[in-house]
Amino acid sequence: MSRVNMRGRAIWGVLAVLVLLAVAGGVGYGWMDYQRFVHGPLAVTEQTPSVDVGKGSNLRDVVGMLRDAHVTQTGPLYWRVLAEQLHVAGRLHAGEYALTVGMTPGDLLLNMAAGKVLQRNFTIVDGWSFKELRQALAKADKLRQDGAQLDDAALMAKIGATGESPEGRFLPETYAYVKGDSDLDILRRAHVAMTKMLDTLWPQRDQDLPLATPYDALILASIVEKETGRADERARIAGVFVRRLQSHMLLQTDPTVIYGMGDAYAGNIHKSDLTTDTPYNTYTRPGLPPTPIAMPGKPAIEAALHPATGTELYFVAKGDGTHVFSSTLDEHNRNVACYQLKRCQ
Structure with a gap:
């Protein structure tokens, strides 16, 4: 064999090795790049809190939306390979999906396959x-x-x-x-x-309440709700109103008057408001108002159905979110003078 042929074969051998090395290097780089894509977080910002996948959208459409929103720079190929790897290809559901900081492409694909919408x-x-x-x-x-x-x-x-x-x-x-x-x-x-x-809750109510229907309980609970937000006072205030109803006394509660004033209420209630008759003025009309005056929560409803026992018929706001209670009108008037008129003796 001539030296030329041997040299030619050697050159081709070297070229073949170089090609194999290049291919191996390319495959290695591609694998490393794919792994960076799989394990790296998406570029989520406050401007991209979600992705909205419409009906009929395919994975290419989704990737296009993510690229347009600068959430990913990766093309559809890696996304398709990952979808196949996760066994979710062809199983992505339409809907709005949350994009959260730290979320990976796999997290998003699994959420879409499970229909875990935002x-x-x-x-x-x-x-x-x-x-x-x-x-x-x-x-x-x-x-x-x-x-x-x-x-x-x-x-x-x-x-x-x-x-x-x-x-x-x-x-x-x-x-x-x-x-x-x-x-x-x-x-x-x-x-x-x-x-x-x-x-x-209605069948579990206390006996002998002056409430004929669950709706009556809802009305009373709404008044309790507006009178206090304190858990330790709800049943006590409900007890005052229940005893006033049982004694055929006027409820005389400001929140119902305010509700009846509607848009005329400007933040303060005046004496003239207490004497101006409306269906909700419990200073002029006996019994419960015709409807609730607010949305009562469960604690207020339970208080209306299980009011505290006692003899108290009055209460006055102390100005700190709490109330002072009394059983007689004389005591009540003293409390009004002290806590509302600031004339404590």
Whole structure:
């Protein structure tokens, strides 16, 4: 064999080795790059809290959205390989998915395969009026506003409660929802929750209460809710109102007067307001008002159904969030002079 041939073969051998090394290096680099993609976090920022996957979208569409949002710079190939590796290829569900700091591509793919869509929370606050509830619903993020243009009567009909006054009918609680849910969905759930709670608690009530129906209990609970936020006072205040009802005394509670004033209330209640008759003025009308005046929470409802026993018929706010209670009018007048008129003796 000539030296030329031997030299040629040697050169080709070297080239072959170099090619193999290059291929091996490329494969090695590709594998390392893929591993960096798999284990590295997505570039999530406050401007990209979620990705919204529409119906009919495929993985390429999802990757395109993520790239447009600068959440990833990686093309569809690595995403497709990872989806196959995780056995989720072709199983991704439409919906809105949370993007959280530290989340990896695999985390997102597994969430999409499980349909683990982003949930938001809406809280009905104890003591809200129905007007305040509607205002809060109108501001809820990603909540469809199907009831925003309905009046109260039409809205109640839409949730299956035709003819009911809406005030007090919705249980203060936190309700989870997803994109696509509507304000009516939350109201429907809160209405059902309040109905179930009353159905459960009403049969367990104390005997001989001056309350004829669960709705009466709801009305009384709403007054208790507005009078105090203190757990240690709810049953005691409920006891005062129960004894006043049993004795056929006027309830004389300011929150009902304020509710009856509606938009005329500007932050202060005057003596003339106490003598101006409305259906909710418990200084001019006996018994309970015609409807609740707020959304009472479970503790207020339980207080109305299990009021504290005793002889107290009056209470006065002390100005620090607590009240002072009394059993006689003379004692009550002294408390009024002390805590409201600042004429303590």
